[in-house]
Amino acid sequence: MSLKFWKPGTAGPGSNLDRATEVEGNLVPSAPLYSSLSIQSQRERLPIFKHRQKLLYCVEQFGVIIVVGQTGCGKTTQLPQYLYEAGWAAEGSVIACTQPRRVAATSVATRVAAEVGTILGDEVGYTIRFEDVSSKERTRILYMTDGMLFRETLVDPLLSRYSAIMIDEAHERSVYTDLLLGVLKKIRRKRPSLRLIVSSATLDATAFLDYFTDSATPNDATIITLEGRMYPVEVAYLQEPVPDYVRTAAEVSWNINLRQGPGDILVFLTGRDEIERCLDELSEMLPTLPKNAPRLIPLALHAGLSTDEQLKVFEPAERGTRKVIVSTNIAEASVTIDGIKYVVDSGYVKIRTYNPTTALASLSTVPTSVASATQRAGRAGRTAPGVCYRLYPQAAFESLPYSTPPEITRVDMTTSILQLKSLGIDDLMKFEWVSSPPAEIVLRALEGLVAAGMIGEDGRLTPIGQQVAECPVEVGIARMLFNSKEHRCGEEILTIAAMTAVQDVFVIPEGAQGALAELERRKFTAEEGDHLTLLNAYNAFTRYGRSSGWCKSHALSFRAMSRAVSIRAQLKKYMQRFKLPLESCEGDARRLRRCLVSGYWRNGARWVADGTYRSVRGNKVLHVHPTSVLFTRKPRSGWVIFHEMEETKKTQIRILTEIEPDWLVDHGHKYDNAKKGTS
DNA sequence: GAGCACTGC
Incomplete structure (x- = not known):
């Protein structure tokens, strides 16, 4: 072992020798909050404190403030409090602070509630998917995931209840951060009183400043740099x-x-x-x-x-x-x-x-x-x-x-574009992206949305497109939910929709344990394929009391299964809102599979003799993912639909169900007729 | 006969 390192000297972020105190998205709860120092003096010791006046002045003077600060400067916990103390949450308005991750939103909210001296969910609260610990009347500082705030724009396009919004960890550039920034820039044109704080850990923040500074708003944005504690x-x-x-x-x-x-x-x-x-x-x-x-x-x-x-x-x-x-x-x-x-x-x-x-x-x-x-x-x-x-x-x-x-420049944009259309943003090329997604990705998404009947020839949302835009699932899955009415299998399709939305349901440990897990998994196996196998696993989980011990002995992930329960409950509310019946197919797997085809008909594939498949669209060579129950078995009909396709070393398809080829042809005709305008 | 970065609604 003769590896030679040389050291070009001290580098890396920050150099202030003081213990970091900012709460981050930890898996473990943070250490006991305070020792002997009072809350106030703790807060005053944070590096951000000496910038308090300057920050508040900038919020008065500018519409958009880019805050650059390393971990530990206290921006996430302190900035919303400064705004609160300066009266920005007067007259029922709310100060929001978004986070890219759920744990961060909850742990920071807990911390700030303690600092403010309030019960969590009262003056200080948080909102994440499946959990709303906030009060519509009383909450003044609201921590939330950026996805939640984006979703709120679908209901309230001007985000009128907020006086100030802080987009934290913007340098991570999640899809939702980017969509939110684009929408917020638009909102600020209509509602200049809204204050926007974009917080980023890297010096790359000048890109945000450029984004918010253009000829229409030359003096609207400013940048503040805070030192970290590292x-x-x-x-x-x-x-x-x-x-x-x-x-x-x-x-x-x-x-x-x-x-x-x-x-x-x-x-x-x-x-x-x-x-x-x-x-x-x-x-x-x-x-x-x-x-x-x-x-x-x-x-x-x-x-x-x-x-x-x-x-x-x-x-x-x-x-x-x-x-x-x-x-x-x-x-x-x-x-x-x-x-x-x-x-x-x-x-x-x-x-x-x-x-x-x-x-x-x-x-x-x-x-x-x-x-x-x-x-x-x-x-x-x-x-x-x-x-x-x-x-x-x-x-x-x-x-x-x-x-x-x-x-946003490297993912499928189908769902995002549907949501932007739902916000009334019809001309996507005119939308001011922080970073534009490649035109091919946008076009591909539009083509898929037209094929799925979500967008009409005029480029506008169809009535069903409007409803699907509100559902927190992929478009194909949403179609399946809506079509379950016709196939009378809403109960089962709802479960399948929830189960396909969580990954890693089956836990496969290494070695001999893995082989045992494989045997456990086979107990849920449905001959028809993976969708019905997932349905079996879910039903068994609820039948046997939703316990983690039961999951462990059946090689299932308790975390994933619990998530499926939450997602199912959430989707059920949407089905009720859209008056979709929750009928059971009463064990009629054929009806269920026809319904699956109605959502996934663009994902058809045909078995060939070497054990691989060929995609219906494009005749691509597809390999079955080893987790599939159809990994070793030829489907009797020779045809399947699949949930998703991914390229690793080979092109693989995951979550397969055997179908009859006629069912695909049916949908092909429907699509064709719809395009020609004859149906 | 063999495999999965990380989030989020």
Whole structure:
């Protein structure tokens, strides 16, 4: 092991030597809130406090304020309170603060309610999907997910109950952040009294300033930079690139353990596979660990783990031991672990991209960005000065893109465009995007919406399109829900819709446990395919008391199943609102499958002799995903519809159900006639 | 015969 690092000196975010106190989206609840200091003096010690007057002045003078601040400056908890104290929530108006993640919205709201001295849900509350802990009359500061606020624009296009809206973590550029910013710019033209605060952790924030500054509003926006509260992080690069960063990551972690002082290690890799390989490498080396070295505790962290397994990474390392947490990108922003002193960064990340020509989503491993590498390094400096080892040469760092392309430029836009149309934004090319999605993606989405009958030839929403836009599901699934009336199977379709919306229902552990899990899963297997298998699993879950113990013994994810229950309850309300009957098909699987075809008819495929399928549209070679109950079996009719298609090493289809080819032909005719205007 | 970055409504 002769890896040579050199250190170009201290870099990374911030360098203020004070303990970070900003609450973030932790999996674990934050430590006890206050010790001896009063709430007021705690608040006054935050770095943001000395900018209070300036911030309030800017909110008076400008319509849009871009706030650049590192983690720990207190912007998320303090800014809404400053506005509140200055009277921005007078006369029943509300100050909103959006977060990209649910945990962040709830934990920050809890913290702020304590600071304000109110019960959560009273003056300070939060709104996330399935949970509204706020009062329409009394809540003045409302934390919410950005998706929730975007949804609110569908009901109240001017967001008239808000006096000020803070879009937090805007640098993450989630689809909803981008849609919201676009809509908010439009709203501010009609309602200039609304104040907008865009908060971002990176210096890239000038892009937001440019976005809100144009000839129509030349002096409307300003930018304020706040200092963070982070310890310095030293950055070291490899002198030469390495062929296998997984192996190198294990070796570097090993050397840190031998040569460096106390502190846990956080390793960034791209996926579960790499994480397991890295942990294997470390385990193989463990027997050779010198007696005087700290004992290494290797731990995995990725979204596929159960809550229990994820919580393990938060347990403090015992004396004489050191944790090595090998993680996906989940530890970059979603999960914060204290006590990390060393970060090992592979420099790669897996991102989803969407190819509108083939309508294929794919997952590919790409180099990270400068912004993301900086964020990763910062994970070493939360509680003490740290070191970040980048497993690539400095020259490679310098050639990285500044930031990862925003999500909106690389995902299927069907649902987003339906929602924008519902907001009355008919000319999508005139919509002021922060970053424009590629024209091909927009066109592809429009074409799909026309084919599904959501948009008419005039480019406007059809009556059913208007209703579907309100449903929080994909368009195909919504069509299926609406068509269940005709097929008299609303009860079952509702369950299937909910189950397809959650991923990773079946838990498959490694090794022998995995084989046992496979046997458990077979108990739910329906001959017709995966949709009915999911239906069986859901019905069994509710029949046996919705318990986590039952899930564990049947290889099901309790988290996923509980989510399905919530989604089903939510969708049920929409079905009732749209007067869709909740009839049961009474075990008539044929009716159920016909209804599935009515939603998924564009996703038809035909079995061929080598065990693969050919797509009806495009004759593409499709491989069945190994989780499918049809993975090993030829469907009797030779035809299936599938829920989704994704490109990994091969093009795979997930969640399949056997159908009769005539049913597809039926829908083809209907579509054709609709296009010709004869039906 | 074999696989899944991360969110969100």
